[in-house]
Amino acid sequence: MTELLNAVPSTTNGSQKTGSSRSGKLYEWVAKCGAVQRIKRDIHAHQKQCPICMSMIHTGPSSGKERVMHCGMVIKTRKEASAHFQRCEACQTIRKEVQVRTCKELQHTPEMRRKYSETAKKTSARADIQQERAQRLKVWRDEHPIEFQNIQAKAHASPKLSKMEIWLEPHLTALGFVRNTQFRCQKGHKQIDFVHRQKKMVIEVDGPWHFFPIRSEQHLQTVQARDRMLNQEIMRRSWRLIRLSMECFKSNSGELISPGLSQLIATIDNGDWDGIRCYGSLYEQRSWDGVKVMILK
Known part of the structure; x- marks a missing residue:
C-alpha cells in the first residue's frame, strides 16, 4: 500500500467541478491529485504548489506520455484511464487518502495563504x-x-472604526487631534474623523463608500454631497483639510504607506499651505463644485 501511495495519481478528475450554482450550492473543484477546494481560484493556487499536480501536468497523456494510475497501472489514453478509475477500488481509496494528505500539507501554508489573499484583493476590486x-x-x-x-x-x-482609522488614531491623537467629533457646516453638522481646532485642521479618511456605489448610486451621491459640504465649510472658515483615500493604506493592516507617516506629520506642521489637499488618484473623478483642491498621487 505504501508503494501505491507514492505512485503518481491519475488526472482523470483534474479541474472538474461538482454541484450547481443555479441551485444555490457552491461549486467544489477537484484538483488533479484529487484534493477538493470550494472555489476554482483555490484550485489554481493549489495546483501551482502541489508536487503531485505538477508532476501529472508533465506526465499526462496530453504531453504524449504514459499515465500512471493510483494503483500503479500504466495507461496511455484519457478514456481508458477514466474507465479504469471508475471500476478500480484501489484507485478510489488511494485518491481519498492523497486528497486528505495534500490538503493538510498544502492548503494552509503561508505561500498558499498569500496567493489566496492576492487573488481575493484583485477580485474584490473589480x-x-x-x-x-x-x-x-x-x-x-x-x-x-x-x-x-x-x-x-x-x-x-457603537460606531466601529475602519482599519485605516485604527492605525492612524494613536499617531494623530499624540499630535493633539480629536477623533470622531461633530463639525458644524452651515445649518447642519458633519461627522469628521480627526480635528485639531488649535491648528484649524481636519483630516478625513475616505474609504470605498466615498468613491463607489457599494450600497446604491443614491447613497454614493449623498456621501459625496456631504463631502462637498465639508469642503465648502473648510474654505469659508479658512481652515485646512487633508483627505486620505483608501489607496494610501494597506488593505490588510490599514497601515499608511503613501504618503508616509513622517511626510503626513510634516504636512500637518507645515504652515505654508492652505485649503484642501487630497492624496490618491481616486479624487480625480470627484466633482468639487468650484472648490480649489490639490490632488497628490
Whole structure:
C-alpha cells in the first residue's frame, strides 16, 4: 500500500467541478491529485504548489506520455484511464487518502495563504463584482427590513472604526487631534474623523463608500454631497483639510504607506499651505463644485 501511495495519481478528475450554482450550492473543484477546494481560484493556487499536480501536468497523456494510475497501472489514453478509475477500488481509496494528505500539507501554508489573499484583493476590486454585491445587499435589505434596522441601530450605538482609522488614531491623537467629533457646516453638522481646532485642521479618511456605489448610486451621491459640504465649510472658515483615500493604506493592516507617516506629520506642521489637499488618484473623478483642491498621487 505504501508503494501505491507514492505512485503518481491519475488526472482523470483534474479541474472538474461538482454541484450547481443555479441551485444555490457552491461549486467544489477537484484538483488533479484529487484534493477538493470550494472555489476554482483555490484550485489554481493549489495546483501551482502541489508536487503531485505538477508532476501529472508533465506526465499526462496530453504531453504524449504514459499515465500512471493510483494503483500503479500504466495507461496511455484519457478514456481508458477514466474507465479504469471508475471500476478500480484501489484507485478510489488511494485518491481519498492523497486528497486528505495534500490538503493538510498544502492548503494552509503561508505561500498558499498569500496567493489566496492576492487573488481575493484583485477580485474584490473589480467594479462588476462590487456592483453585484451591492445589488445582493439591496435585495437582502428589502426582504429583511427588521433585521437591517437592528443591525443599523447597533452600528450607530457603537460606531466601529475602519482599519485605516485604527492605525492612524494613536499617531494623530499624540499630535493633539480629536477623533470622531461633530463639525458644524452651515445649518447642519458633519461627522469628521480627526480635528485639531488649535491648528484649524481636519483630516478625513475616505474609504470605498466615498468613491463607489457599494450600497446604491443614491447613497454614493449623498456621501459625496456631504463631502462637498465639508469642503465648502473648510474654505469659508479658512481652515485646512487633508483627505486620505483608501489607496494610501494597506488593505490588510490599514497601515499608511503613501504618503508616509513622517511626510503626513510634516504636512500637518507645515504652515505654508492652505485649503484642501487630497492624496490618491481616486479624487480625480470627484466633482468639487468650484472648490480649489490639490490632488497628490
